[in-house]
Amino acid sequence: MSARNLAVKAAPKTSADLDRTAQCLEALGQPVRLAVYRALVRAGPEGRSVGELQEMLDIPRSTLSFHLRRLIEVGLVGQERQGTTLICRADCAVMDATLGFLLRECCADRRRPG
Template structure:
């Protein structure tokens, strides 16, 4: 991913409704969610959802697949990982372990910083 693509993706995710839609689709995984399910989960009118899905699609962050009369939307995990890679490229002067996400323990309900996780 290059700067123009990253800028477009970040601009799309820089709006709270679109970020909520994208996070919902990431949570759904490869199976995705039907447009009606997204609208219901986020209490969005159909026209509003359609507008935001169009913006996310244009940014290359989601893909829609027709299933009969309905559309199933999925997060594009390749694009998401490309954005993360772009943001962390050349991280910490060649010490990428310093930039690693926190190690989370769902059982304990806590996360450790990268330095704490290495200790």
């Protein structure tokens, strides 16, 4: 399944939407992936190269590739080749949709006085 199919673009309304949201949250539930995503969020729209991420996080390239692949699968991260450099960027819209649905649901079932 492609990252585009997994990307959550709006508040989940169906079980498929909930599944996609759960996949994003599951992907971030691993400490290395969360550290990678955090580094990319902090980098902003410029992103970071794979080499920069590897150096920052002090992890083997194969480990980084494994974890990046999962973040890409769920649509949280995109990559772009610039010459010989692979740039990774966080897709903040996907994260906003993933966490936003929880915020929008806050207190939705709370009973109102009266």
